Amino acid sequence: MKKTLLSLLLLSSAIFASANSEIPRPEYPRPQFERTEWINLNGTWSYEFDFSQSGLERSLFKSKGFDRPITVPFCPESPLSGVNHKDFINAMWYHRKISIPQNWDGKRILLNFGGVDYKSTIYLNGEEIFVHYGGSSSFAIDITAYVKAGSENDLIVYVQDDLRSQLQTAGKQSRRLYSYSCLYTRVTGIWQTVWLEAVSKGGLKLCRITPDLDNKQFVFEPVFYDLDLNATFKVRVLDNGKEVYSQKVPASDNAFISAKIKNIKTWSPESPFLYDIEFSVLDAEGNTIDKVKSYAGMRKVELRGKTFYLNNEPYYQRLVLDQGYYPDGQWTAPDDEQLKKDIILAKEAGFNGARLHQKVFEQRYFYWADKLGYLTWGESASWGMDWTSPLAARNMITEWEECVARDYNATSLVAWSPLNETWKEDIDGQRARLTNDLYFITKRLDRTRPVVSASGGYHAGFTDIYAEHTYVQDPIELYKQLSLDENGYPYIHHPNFSAPYKGEAYMIDEFGGIQWIKEMKTAEVAGTDEFWGYGKPPRTIEEFYKRLEEQVNVVLSMDHITGFCYTQIVDVELEKNGIYTYDRNLKFDMERIRKIFSKSREQAKLEVAKMLSERNAR
CATH class of the missing domain: 3.20.20.80 (Glycosidases)
Incomplete structure (x- = not known):
């Protein structure tokens, strides 16, 4: 009966979100490294608290759904989560179904977490695939080997948050039951956006951008997933839509691009000018296999x-x-x-x-x-x-x-x-x-x-x-x-x-x-x-x-x-x-x-x- 009720709640929530186009925090979470092929996983998940921390023995990692709904990316202590539980939560489990689009076949599929406090163990279809420590840092998991295009999968997140251990960062979270002085309500579990992303196997993993004001240039340091000797990496820098720099180099982790900019415009609180930047990875025939939008300010x-x-x-x-x-x-x-x-x-x-x-x-x-x-x-x-x-x-x-x-x-x-x-x-x-x-x-x-x-x-x-x-x-x-x-x-x-x-x-x-x-x-x-x-x-x-x-x-x-x-x-x-x-x-x-x-x-x-x-x- 509980499972049936939860299914109705989840379905109602999904229909409501679809009808109103209201996914909580729907914006792309990483504005300096933005791709078009992504799926926001915020919204209604199901959860179970695990105060006795017996969930592993009960095989909760194999769950097809828990009894209660929670709104991600808000922590269970918050009103916006729909839970509003203020006592200590040493452990909890999340579940939701994730569907992989058919047109993502042949691509690298990444599961991204903006922030989960504190230790998170990730399961797909009952199989442990990743463990991350750190309540503040973001992380990405390559799940290509665990899913198929067109498939529906059970995603489980097991969270452990032993605030009183003093072995983990906590910030201003109170170690007493209630808030006091300058210590406040605790934050457990998922508290930033979760999303799926499709990337070419030879796509761009990251690119450091260093402004060099004295030499009037940006220095770009790309890192790629799979290196292809025939692939090239292209950078375009734009000033209000007008291209002011463009260069192609071999797609290599050893590549450095020094982009000299004429008539440089600086960034400051008084004049926060930003250059738009486009990163592209091209195959041997010159076809774009990965494209990322970014930006940067020239400041020192x-x-x-x-x-x-x-x-x-x-x-x-x-x-x-x-x-x-x-x-x-x-x-x-x-x-x-x-x-x-x-x-x-x-x-x-x-x-x-x-x-x-x-x-x-x-x-x-x-x-x-x-x-x-x-x-x-x-x-x-x-x-x-x-x-x-x-x-x-x-x-x-x-x-x-x-x-x-x-x-x-x-x-x-x-x-x-x-x-x-x-x-x-x-x-x-x-x-x-x-x-x-x-x-x-x-x-x-x-x-x-x-x-x-x-x-x-x-x-x-x-x-x-x-x-x-x-x-x-x-x-x-x-x-x-x-x-x-x-x-x-x-x-x-x-x-x-x-x-x-x-x-x-x-x-x-x-x-x-x-x-x-x-x-x-x-x-x-x-x-x-x-x-x-x-x-x-x-x-x-x-x-x-x-x-x-x-x-x-x-x-x-x-x-x-x-x-x-x-x-x-x-x-x-x-x-x-x-x-x-x-x-x-x-x-x-x-x-x-x-x-x-x-x-x-x-x-x-x-x-x-x-x-x-x-x-x-x-």
Whole structure:
């Protein structure tokens, strides 16, 4: 009876989706590597929780369907999944039928997962075909040998998510039953798009794109599935539809294409110009056997001394902390428009970028940052992990490598930050070893971007940007804290546990966090158990604006600080210190907010001098 009811539910859902053309998150999930032959597998799947983890003994991998429906790609903890289960889920099973089109015969068939938290074992028709570790990294499986064109197949995904083990990345997921302070509802299982894709056997696997502004060229590094001595690889670069570069080379993993561009146009937050790019693989007769759409921006980021440069000009980063949580989808935005809206809201508040915090954001977020002109920092979901455990370190390194490789081409991404606040006493040097390993691995994978080894303290010895956090609320005390000491050294939160400052670029990449709830007229009416933030809340809205402006003025006025990151863009669950509410509605007069965060450093220095003078006169 249960199976029959489920079948009716699935059929009704399929008919409804077909009639309304409503597949959740229907857009192509990988905008810098887009093909036309693909099938979105989002929508209604069936699932079963496996709290006793007996599913393998019960042969659930052979299932033809489970008893309850779930909407993918939303995690079961989210309302949008249709499940909304808030307790711990150590294991669960997913099922859906997948049909392989007849015209895919003779092609390589790929099964792609944008993100599954944490360990996922993939079965087709009862046979285990792949195991992946890592809740944040994307992965693809070549299923050509397991399916036939025109066939229908049973796809099973077995998920294991032992959050409390401290052996896996978790980000801001709570290890208690309920959310508390700055730790939030958990994310289990599939949380990004799942899709099928057909590719020629000799198709393009990937292509790294490196902008070289000084030489006015893009450097392309292709990698192919099967190498054919007679095949060629073609690159076209277009400026608003007009071809500005084209070249063909042998289709080889040893191929490098240096595409010189005349009258080069640069990318920046103020002018986010993107070139369209077409990759093609041609057979011996010149027929196109694979075609991929892409894009790239011409931009250069580097540190010169203690200053951040964009396109060979000093550039002050005015970042905001973005944790990428949504009240109805948890880690998953309800739709593509919401990703775009989040960036627009931040830019309207006066920020030119975001530190993407304790979550590896999906590729479509980077797409909108590229399109709209918005700097981003890439960060892992490192919290919840025991940084002193060698097994946890192994899990972390593998996942991080996959994330860096995946997002290398993102134009907006200007810095990597693998760790955040590793505030735990070291054991046998394991924390320091992991921190330094991640720094050098990231530099080897990407020499074009600076690396912040451990944001907010416990730097282990190597970092390109010395990034510190402070939530001192009083502006005078903040000024004293952030001023250089008598020896010319900046503020270090944990000097006994961090490597000495050696003259690196210096940023305050967390500060502020001022509590304010939109509905209350004064903070005194709210109990401490009802919301959370840093410091004592302001008593009135005018006190909020004054504290905010004076804090921002202090940070802007310091010549040794090359940029800031304010906490945060939206409220998240109990944490009520966002510029906007959790559902992305207004809390403040945005014209005042924008003027504060976009203020010139010269003006900030004048206002800080006035503030100090007035305080001294009292």
